[in-house]
Amino acid sequence: MKIYPANLEQKINFDKIKDLIKESCTSTLGTDFVQKITFSKDIRLIQRLLDQTEEFRQLLASGEMFPSSNFINIHPYLDKARVEGTFLYEDEFHEVRLGLTTLAGCVDFFKSHEEEYPHLFELLGMVNDDRTLIRAIERVMDEKGKIKNNATPELNMIRNQLIYEENRLRKVLEGIFRTAKAQGLTPDDAAITIRGGRMVMPVLAEYKRRIKGFIHDESATGQTVFMEPAEVLDINNEIKDLIYMERREIQKILTLLTDTLRGFIPDLKRAFHFLGLIDFIRAKAKFALKIGGNKPIIEKQKILNWENARHPLLELSLKLQKKPLVPINVSLDHNRRILVISGPNAGGKSVTLKTVALLQYMFQCGLLIPVEPSSTCCVFDQFFIDIGDEQNLENDLSTYSSHLMNMKYFTLLANKRTIFFIDEFGTGTEPQFGGAIAEGILIELNKSGAFGIVTTHYGNLKQLASKSHGLVNGAMRYDVEHLEPLYQLEIGKPGSSFAFEIARKIGISDEIILHAKAQVGETRVNYDKLLLKLESEKNKYQQLLVENEKKEHILSRRMEEYKDLKAILDTKKKEIINEAKIQANALLEETNKKIENTIREIKEHKADKEATKQLRKSLESHKTSIQPEKRKEKKVQEVKVIEGEIMPGDHVRLKDNGTIAEVIAIQQKTAEISIGDLKSKVKIERLEKISATALKKEKKAIPRSTGYDTTGKMMDFSTNLDLRGKRGEEILPLLQNFIDEGYMLGMKDLRVIHGKGDGILRDLTRNMLRHMTMVRGFADEHVERGGAGVTLVALKDN
Known part of the structure; x- marks a missing residue:
């Protein structure tokens, strides 16, 4: 396994990642592990480290109670206790007890959550869960870390005697002090106090010979002395002896407890190694939550496919500035192993390279990385990087010479298990020669089968990547219209440096830019123009795609609303029909009863003419009452048309x-x-011009009417006009009326269905639409919805 150069972690800012993980550790137990993080090529080890961290990330996200404090490093105490005859102090045993309590909490948690966190549960193998020591400590020490009174019978007796002597001392001394105070031998605001561990009373300096005793101290002014009266001297001595006895007994207890601990030292070292490892894994999980880290899919074959990869340090920095970070998508495989990234300065090339380098290194150190969980990673044995200025003053090497030394190392040692990163490939010397050497090095690295990412401005490297198997171009996207970087990586095409466009935006004169173009050559300028055009079209079509997605979203929402409305209407229709049927049945039954009663009464009156006549009238009256109401038709008066030219103010x-x-x-x-x-x-x-008088009459005949029922028209109006089967002379009035009504009702888009056929109806329709002032434009419908057989009409705003 080779890593180059030696200061690689500083170059890719991995040392800052370590510092952030250290901040999440709760003790030196965890930080010691952070210092030991190393790059690994062992795929099983990496998988295990990722699984452990992922499980702890899930544990933290779940909010379950887990020990979060007292991950105490007790190794110095164990080293001290290792020596025979030594003993740990009370506060040191208190620290050991707190650490053991945390250890027991971790063990109990993982034993009860074995199924949820199997990889963390496996770590319990290094813990001997023998709690004899913690029980021994708890037997003699209280929760505050002090030896209990009943730790031994001897200590209990000593402390009881000590309490008795202290009470006796206070009573005797308070009696002497009251007497002295009554005689005016003490200051007015004085009280009994302690000096040199002995209980004393303050006495005015001029009266110190009036009281027999021992002077322990005096005030700063010398006006007061602190005396131990002769009457309490023996009692104070007794208390002093008891304190020494207590100290010796406590030392005896601590020595025995240390002897007990000494036998557990090997087990304790392993157990607290486990506790440090848990603190370390938790710190990694906390860091993963902070940066949005996930566990990617690990492949044995060499393939790297990342979605929404983000530079963790850059993202944290931008969050503080409340700015968003643009994630990148990266894909490398055996056919496209080396990515050649080009694009404008400050467009994100170097950031992209450093993002991939840092995340790959983090991954092979067993850290969760900020990519989508569906992303794929692989493991490399060698990790080479060439970033930044490596001028070496001691060896008198220039920046370019230093880069060449790195390239020599890369070309000699790179193989199929290597991943390399080269920033600003070939720079540092005359471009013509630098580009040629860089091309040769890139060919050699490609032959080695290594994976890698390089950034460059050289056109020859872009051309090499476009025609060489194993190489692939990548471009940092650019907003051509506003001349601003988008920080998005697009794999598959080279990027332009946009040098002339940026120079023009800054304000460089056209003469200088024209001269520069002439120096570069027409071929190179045309090549950059083509890249510029491609980028512009890419931005335009991406914007159209976003707009279409919005329209599709609105359409799908409208379709859902339509379905819901149709379902409601269908339900309502069924309810109305059912209700009508019930009413009809009731009406039919009532009518049948009426008829039957009429027949019966006719029979009862023996077909008497007058009675029959009255019964028929009653039946006719019932028939009339159940007839549906007829709509009252409005009388529309004829409006008188008058001759003459139509002028503003006329009614038409x-x-x-x-x-x-x-x-x-x-x-x-x-x-x-x-x-x-x-x-x-x-x-x-x-x-046609009409009479104003006739118009007034019509308005009176139709109260409060505007002459145009907008609501009714809106309900009846269809945005589709079907002209199929119509003759040419029929089209104009139909189309004109359709466009007028749509325009007056505020419609924006209409559809005219004319079919494809020979295209005659389509041509007639579109010729008419061209001369209509309300029409803003028209086009073919989408292929799936009729294509050239339907014309979409866009109307102007009212």
Whole structure:
């Protein structure tokens, strides 16, 4: 396994990834493992590391309770306890106890969740779950880390005696202090205190010889001394002896406890190695959640197929600036092993290369990477990189010489198990020679069967990639219209540097740009123009695709709404029909009863003429009452047509549908008319002037009517006009009326169905549409919906 150069991790910023993982560790147990992260070519090890981290990521995401504190490094205490005759202090045993409690919590959790987290459960193999030591510590120490009073009978007796002597001391001293205070020998605000571990009382300096005792201290001003009266001297000495006895007993207990611990040192080392490993795996899982990391699919064959790959450090930085990161899609296989990325400066070439390099390195270190879970990764044995300025002052090597030294290393050692990354391939020397050498190196690397990514501006390398098996071009997409990078990688075509376009945008004069084009040569300029055109068309068609997807989404939503509405209407129709049938049955039964009663009464009256006549009248009256109501037809008065030229302000009627309107303006052979609140433009030949008097009469005959029922028309209007089977002379009025009504109703798109045939109806239809002022344009329908047999008509805005 070879990694080149030695400072590779710093070059791809993997050292910063380590620092972020360290921040997620809770102790030095975990950070020690972060320092040991290494690049691996063992596919089974990588798979195991990824599985462990993925399981812990799921554990954190689930919100289940898991020990989150006291991952304490007890190894220094174990090293101390290893020496015979030594003992750990109370606070050190308290740390050991906290660590053991956390260890027990982890063990219990994984034992109860073996099925959910099998790979983490396997780690329990390094833990000997013997809890004798923690029980021994808990038997003699309390939760605050202090030795319990009942740890031993001797300690219990000593502490009880100590409490007794301290109480006796306080009583005697308080009696002496009260007497001295009453005699004015002490300061007014004074109280009994401790000096040198002994209980003393404050006395004014001028009265110190009035009290027998031992002076331990004096105040800063020298006006007060702190005295131990002779009466309590023996009691204080007794307390001091008891304190020493307590200390010796505690030391004896800690020594015995340390002896117990000493036998568990090998097991404890393995157990706390497990605890450190858990802290480390959790830190990796936390980092994965932070960057959106996932476990990719691992393939044994050499294939790299990433979806929505993101540079984790760049994404975290942009998040702080509240800016989005554009992900990339990368695909390499045995047919397209080496990706040659080209494009404008600051277009994202180097970022793309560093993203792939960093994520591949992270993956082979067992870290989850920010790609889609369906992405595919493979393992390489060798990892080479050539990024940045490697000028070596000690060896007097220039930047270009340093690059050539790297290329020498690459070409000598690269093989089918190698992945390499070269940024700004061939730069650093005269372009003509640099490009030629770079081409030769690229051919050699391609022969080796290695995988890799290179970035370049050289046209000869783009051409080599387009015609060589194993190489593939990639372009960083560019917004040609706004001259801004899109930071999207497109594999399969080379990218332009857009040098002339960027120079023009910056403000370089046209003379300079023309001179530069002449120096470059017509062939190269035309080549860049072609790339520019391809990029422009790509952007245009992608925009159209987005718009079509939006329209398809709206259409599918409308179809769903239509289906729901149709279902409601069908249900309602069934309900109405059922209700009508029930009413009809009831009515029929009632009528039959009426007829039967009439017949019976006629028989009872023995066919008396007068009675029969009355019964027939009653039957006719019933018949009339069950007849459906007839609609009242509105009487439409004839509107008088008058001769003369149509002028603004005149009232007119449309000849083909009888709609009444008022002329607003005249423009050549077209009139702008007002129909209620609607305005429209029609040919004058379609209008006839009418009498204003007759119009008033008609308005009175039809109360509050505008002459145009918009709601009714909207309900009855169809956006499809079928002209199939019509003769040529029939088309004009049908088409004109169809377009007028659609325009007045505010429609935007109409469909005229004329069929394909010999194209005669289609040509007639489109010739008429060309001369209609309301028509903005027309085109063939989609192939799946009629193609050239249907004309889509787009109307202008009202």
